[in-house]
Amino acid sequence: MTDAAISLCRLLTAPRSTDSLVSVDGERAVDWETFTLHVARLATVIAARGPGRWLLFTENSYTFAVGLLAIWQSRAVAVLAPNGQPGTLSELGRATHGLISERDRLAPGLDRVDAIHDAGPASWRWIDLDRTAPSLELFTSGSTGQRKAVPKTVANLEDEVAGLERQWGVLLRGREAFATVSHQHIYGLLFRILWPLTVGRTFHARTYLHPEEMVAPMARAGGCYLVASPTHLSRFKGFSGVERLAPQCQPIFSSGSPLDRATAVALQNAFGSAPFEVFGSTETGGIAWRRQNGGADALPWTPFAGVETEADPIDGLLRVRSPYVSADDGVFTLADRVEFLADGRFIAGPRADRVVKLGDKRLSLPDMEVALGEHGFVSQVALTVLDQAGGTRLGAAIVLTPSGREALARQGRRAVSQALLQTLEPYWDRVVLPRLWRYVGRLPTDPQGKVTVAGLRALFASPYDSAVVSPEVVDESITDGVWQRTLRVPETLGYLEGHFPGFPAVPGVAQIQWVMQIAHAMTGGDVVLERIEALKFKNILRPGELFHLSAEMSESGDRVAFRLWNETSLFSSGRCVLAPSRRGAS
Incomplete structure (x- = not known):
């Protein structure tokens, strides 16, 4: 080195x-x-x-x-x-x-x-x-x-690499480069390949997607730094072994989109300082940086030395003059609206290409995303405009917090969506509010961790949501050892996909899955289905239908007798036999 x-x-x-x-x-x-x-x-x-x-x-x-x-x-x-x-x-x-x-x-x-x-x-x-x-x-x-x-x-690349070394080189002496982002894009190309090569720092050839994968190689490296994206850094919040990375991994870089405040705070607490965030684009290279180490003063972006920035006097868009810009004149205007402070730093506002029109009303998607993100149920959110047969509608993809996931399981999708709508109604006309909701484990991103329009629209391509696998719980009671839940089939139940086109019906496998959920609650432990006895499907259970699920454990604790029914129909019945090694206490 x-x-x-x-x-x-x-x-x-x-x-x-x-x-x-x-x-x-x-x-x-x-x-x-x-x-x-x-x-x-x-x-x-x-x-x-x-x-x-x-x-x-x-x-x-x-x-x-x-x-x-x-x-x-x-x-x-x-x-x-x-x-x-x-x-x-x-x-x-x-x-x-x-x-x-x-x-x-x-x-x-x-x-x-x-x-x-x-x-x-x-x-x-x-x-x-x-x-x-x-x-x-x-x-x-x-x-x-x-x-x-x-x-x-x-020249574009050489000048930017030299600028990075002047900016942060002293912090990286003797450290090896780890990365979670692809080298096929400008950020990864510069930070994990060209910059290390020009100064003789070692870079790791593998792309690490999860924190637990980095523990052993970072320990062997002794000292390292991490080139990452907000999507990957958000995984550090729930990683119990983060204290094993902190001594070796300093500093952390992040780019692709702004790092959310919760992740920045979590990383600051774990590593002693927040990541260096880099603001830029493929066309411009790096433009500015910031570090959310606390307080409102950490939010503005500081332009890199040699990069000139200004707001377009007409539309307020960020205009950049830089040796890293691809254009012949070194000038490029981004779609980001900015507000400059007296000291030359700027605050990035919503992108101009994310201001949409719904029902003759203009809507800034980032503004509504911020409002939804402040709700206790929401960890991450992305909005997208969808062109459907009934007109243009707004779709919301939501990653829920633990409390949000609990509410979804207990109250159902409709109640959670209504709770989120209530936070928006005081500030926006109803015509621009989200009409379609998807609750997902992770937002769809490209290799650089950016949420893509194509990925979001794919979530809404089907009327059914693969993340919705449970019925909505309306009521629950236990009488003389018989557990009974009053449930409603969600209109967007993921099991309805392909079952059947033009006539959606809840498949038997879904009904058995719901019986096993109640069996889990009855035993207080993990349960495994061994076989089903006396299984009968009598009538078709349709989306939106209200029904009861009754379940009773046998005295031996190895069978759960069940019925799915309502006041006019019996949908299914039978006995679930539990595997001996996985039965809970009866």
């Missing part, structure tokens, strides 16, 4: 110790000599095809670094696929020489070249890279549903 900066242009021509550590991949460590050997062999293969554009997609960051440097040494352009979906790779690969990857059969029909060659020429005449030549093609994350190519020169 050198921690002595080398310009990106001269990364492979400047002297460096051959045994300096470049990357760690599990138990395998790769030194500079091996890294340059891999680059030389791949560059030879690429050069034989002639100059042009090469599609690059890998899951392993070391493999990616080899591919990127080999493409550049061959005077070719690297096209970074935003994801590894076959359709994406096939589409982007049409105008390239082929795909460089570590995996086969990613995109049938594309000429694929292995990124790592264990045999072949062992030498290459290294060149200094041309700062002004187009070297890289990135793509916006598609959060608006439209993918757009963004070219970059070596």
Whole structure:
């Protein structure tokens, strides 16, 4: 490890110790000599095809670094696929020489070249890279549903890496880079690949998605820093082993979207300081940073040195002039509305492209998301506009807090949705309020942790919600050992998907699942179904229907007799026999 900066242009021509550590991949460590050997062999293969554009997609960051440097040494352009979906790779690969990857059969029909060659020429005449030549093609994350190519020169990347080192380099001395974000996008590319390479810091080739995966490798590293997104950092809040990471992991970086206050506070309490948040975009690179270490003064963003920012005088949108901007004049206007403070910092407001019109009423989606997020039932929320046969409607995807999940189980989806609507009604016209609700374990995100419009709309593509698996509890009683619940079938019950088109009916497997839920409550412990006796399905149970579920435990404690019925129909009946090793106390 050198921690002595080398310009990106001269990364492979400047002297460096051959045994300096470049990357760690599990138990395998790769030194500079091996890294340059891999680059030389791949560059030879690429050069034989002639100059042009090469599609690059890998899951392993070391493999990616080899591919990127080999493409550049061959005077070719690297096209970074935003994801590894076959359709994406096939589409982007049409105008390239082929795909460089570590995996086969990613995109049938594309000429694929292995990124790592264990045999072949062992030498290459290294060149200094041309700062002004187009070297890289990135793509916006598609959060608006439209993918757009963004070219970059070596100068754009080299200048930004140098700026990062001036800003935070002193804090990272002797530390290894861990990451939860993909290197296929600008943030991961800079923070986990190019920045470490230019200063000789070791980076880890694996992408870690969960905190528990990092404990052992971070302990072996001794000192490290983390390149993450808000989505991944939110998982630290419920991780009991966070104290084992805190001594080794400093600092933490976050980008992709603003870090919510609760996560920032939790991480500050666990690690002693909140993450450094980076505000930027694919087109502009990094624009500003902040650290929510407490108080309202922690919310404004501070522009990076050398980055000029201002609010457009007409629409208040953020305008950036920076050497990291892809455009020829170095100027780019974002869709973010901003308010500048007297000291030059700014507060980011809602995006202009998230102001929508519903029933002739304008609505700022971020404003309503903030209001919903203040409710005790809501951990995370994302709103999206849906075009349906009945007109344009607003959909709300909600990740519930523990109290929210309890309310959903006890009171039902309708009651929870009504409680959330009541918090909005005093401030918004009813025409703009959410009409559709989805309660999910996690918001749909892209590899950078950004919530995508396409992912949100997919949640509402079906009238049924896969997260809704239980009936709504209306009443419950226990009389002479007989448990009885009065229940209502949710209109959006996930089990109704495909059962049956045009005539939705609650399948038998769902009814048995509800019986096992009450069996769990009766025994006070985990129960496992061994078999069902005397099972009969008499009538069809439909969405929206009110019914009773009666259950009685046998004296031996090994059988639960049940009936699903209402005043006019018997829907099903039988006896659930419980597995002997998993029966609770009767």
